[in-house]
Amino acid sequence: xxxxxxxxxxxxxxxxxxxxxxxxxxxxxxxxxxxxxxxxxxxxxxxxxxxxxxxxxxxxxxxxxxxxxxxxxxxxxxxxxxxxxxxxxxxxxxxxxxxxxxxxxxxxxxxxxxxxxxxxxxxxxxxxxxxxxxxxxxxxxxxxxxxxxxxxxxxxxxxxxxxxxxxxxxxxxxxxxxxxxxxxxxxxxxxxxxxxxxxxxxxxxxxxxxxxxxxxxxxxxxxxxxxxxxxxxxxxxxxxxxxxxxxxxxxxxxxxxxxxxxxxxxxxxxxxxxxxxxxxxxxxxxxxxxxxxxxxxxxxxxxxxxxxxxxxxxxxxxxxxxxxxxxxxxxxxxxxxxxxxxxxxxxxxxxxxxxxxxxxxxxxxxxxxxxxxxxxxxxxxxxxxxxxxxxxxxxxxxxxxxxxxxxxxxxxxxxxxxxxxxxxxxxxxxxxxxxx
Amino acid sequence: xxxxxxxxxxxxxxxxxxxxxxxxxxxxxxxxxxxxxxxxxxxxxxxxxxxxxxxxxxxxxxxxxxxxxxxxxxxxxxxxxxxxxxxxxxxxxxxxxxxxx
Numbered sequence: 001x002x003x004x005x006x007x008x009x010x011x012x013x014x015x016x017x018x019x020x021x022x023x024x025x026x027x028x029x030x031x032x033x034x035x036x037x038x039x040x041x042x043x044x045x046x047x048x049x050x051x052x053x054x055x056x057x058x059x060x061x062x063x064x065x066x067x068x069x070x071x072x073x074x075x076x077x078x079x080x081x082x083x084x085x086x087x088x089x090x091x092x093x094x095x096x097x098x099x100x101x102x103x104x105x106x107x108x109x110x111x112x113x114x115x116x117x118x119x120x121x122x123x124x125x126x127x128x129x130x131x132x133x134x135x136x137x138x139x140x141x142x143x144x145x146x147x148x149x150x151x152x153x154x155x156x157x158x159x160x161x162x163x164x165x166x167x168x169x170x171x172x173x174x175x176x177x178x179x180x181x182x183x184x185x186x187x188x189x190x191x192x193x194x195x196x197x198x199x200x201x202x203x204x205x206x207x208x209x210x211x212x213x214x215x216x217x218x219x220x221x222x223x224x225x226x227x228x229x230x231x232x233x234x235x236x237x238x239x240x241x242x243x244x245x246x247x248x249x250x251x252x253x254x255x256x257x258x259x260x261x262x263x264x265x266x267x268x269x270x271x272x273x274x275x276x277x278x279x280x281x282x283x284x285x286x287x288x289x290x291x292x293x294x295x296x297x298x299x300x301x302x303x304x305x306x307x308x309x310x311x312x313x314x315x316x317x318x319x320x321x322x323x324x325x326x327x328x329x330x331x332x333x334x335x336x337x338x339x340x341x342x343x344x345x346x347x348x349x350x351x352x353x354x355x356x357x358x359x360x361x362x363x364x365x366x367x368x369x370x371x372x373x374x375x376x377x378x379x380x381x382x383x384x385x386x387x388x389x390x391x392x393x394x395x396x397x398x399x400x401x402x403x404x405x406x407x408x409x410x411x412x413x414x415x416x417x418x419x420x421x422x423x424x425x426x427x428x429x430x431x432x433x434x435x436x
Numbered sequence: 437x438x439x440x441x442x443x444x445x446x447x448x449x450x451x452x453x454x455x456x457x458x459x460x461x462x463x464x465x466x467x468x469x470x471x472x473x474x475x476x477x478x479x480x481x482x483x484x485x486x487x488x489x490x491x492x493x494x495x496x497x498x499x500x501x502x503x504x505x506x507x508x509x510x511x512x513x514x515x516x517x518x519x520x521x522x523x524x525x526x527x528x529x530x531x532x533x534x535x536x537x
Binding site for chain 1: 445446447486488492495500501502503504506509510511513514529531532533534535536537
């Protein structure tokens with residue numbers, strides 16, 4: 001059959017099909033060359049059109065980045081959604097705590113239905129819904145010297161959202177040994193602090209700033225000192241900003257200057273940026289003669305507990321203490337004996353809830369009287385050297401200090417500490433009282 | 437004598453009657469110049485009302501570990517620490533390190 005036998009309309013159709021085939025192939029090729037899906041273009045468009053992010057190239061940097069967040073609490077929970085939302089490719093979350101009702105005023109990533117659930121799993125659920133393109137790994141473990149290297153190894157940036165000096169030193173030390181940049185932040189009450197540590201393995205580390213740990217008695221936790229949700233939340237969000245800038249190469253070896261940001265929420269909000277020291281030659285982790293090596297950490301030779309110290313709460317002998325049950329049966333529920341009940345919690349705690357017929361003086365107020373019984377009498381008129389005094393606080397730690405002060409400084413003979421404090425009394429005797 | 441502003445941040449104001457900023461005229465000890473070391477002594481001797489609060493601020497004759505000292509918003513390590521000579525209008529900030537998260 002010769003071509004002349006093919007009807008012209010068939011030839012036309014063939015030509016049209018060839019043209020269509022060519023253009024489809026071209027379209028397909030174009031799509032293959034796109035660095036991400038059309039949905040991702042839409043999703044990240046508003047941040048890509050901000051010139052500073054570097055557009056598609058910047059977005060690719062975010063997608064390739066692997067960020068480890070340690071702690072999904074007051075700092076981690078406001079930070080995480082912004083990292084996931086921005087399209088950080090892989091996020092690891094380390095936290096072995098479960099969600100508690102008392103967390104929810106600030107850890108707004110979680111919710112009331114998640115009480116009792118692991119924080120890292122709760123976070124993963126929310127983040128996966130927010131951005132399914134992000135790979136999320138969870139580590140429901142307490143970070144320590146034996147597991148840190150294994151966990152850190154898969155990531156390139158670490159966010160320190162933890163709450164004790166011990167883990168802060170550990171995170172910094174491990175990051176230095178792996179050459180990772182750390183975004184470190186903390187907060188308490190209405191204030192917060194933030195720093196970028198070991199920047200590109202050249203900047204100062206946590207030990208450069210704090211070669212000597214603070215005395216354990218000066219360290220306050222959120223549980224103890226309290227914290228205002230949006231104040232710590234703002235600092236967590238600032239961590240996300242710093243992390244994006246590190247990934248997008250906004251900070252470079254040429255322009256990076258060590259800093260510490262100090263946020264104050266009250267009375268007027270303020271944010272200060274302090275210019276900080278560089279890497280210290282004498283630093284044991286990143287200095288010229290390094291003692292804190294990977295080997296030393298993993299073998300447990302760096303004793304973080306001994307270095308950071310522990311508070312010694314147990315300063316009362318067994319006969320100087322009374323259980324909450326005995327306290328209730330002999331004193332609260334009985335009219336026979338009339339001891340002086342002294343609650344040593346801070347006044348604003350006391351005002352939230354307290355037992356009837358109690359006096360409220362803090363440990364500091366007692367200590368400041370310097371053993372002067374007349375000053376004590378002006379607050380508690382009936383008190384004398386042989387009065388029976390029972391002391392309580394929130395958990396039974398401060399009350400032991402107060403018992404010591406009353407016995408040793410004021411020479412009161414009959415003082416006892418209510419073991420476990422007001423909260424234990426609520427838990428075991430009277431759950432109708434408000435616990436906060 | 438030098439006129440400076442002193443700030444106590446990160447909760448340190450507790451031992452300074454809850455006042456975060458103080459304007460001070462610090463007398464010199466020997467001669468005209470007043471160093472940050474002299475300022476620290478002045479604070480300990482004149483501004484901490486309670487003897488037992490001194491440990492919160494000072495340890496081994498220097499600012500307690502965990503407190504950062506800043507001179508005009510710069511880490512004092514970069515400015516000569518205690519030897520820095522104060523000038524009128526300088527701002528010296530002490531901030532307690534926070535650990536909560």
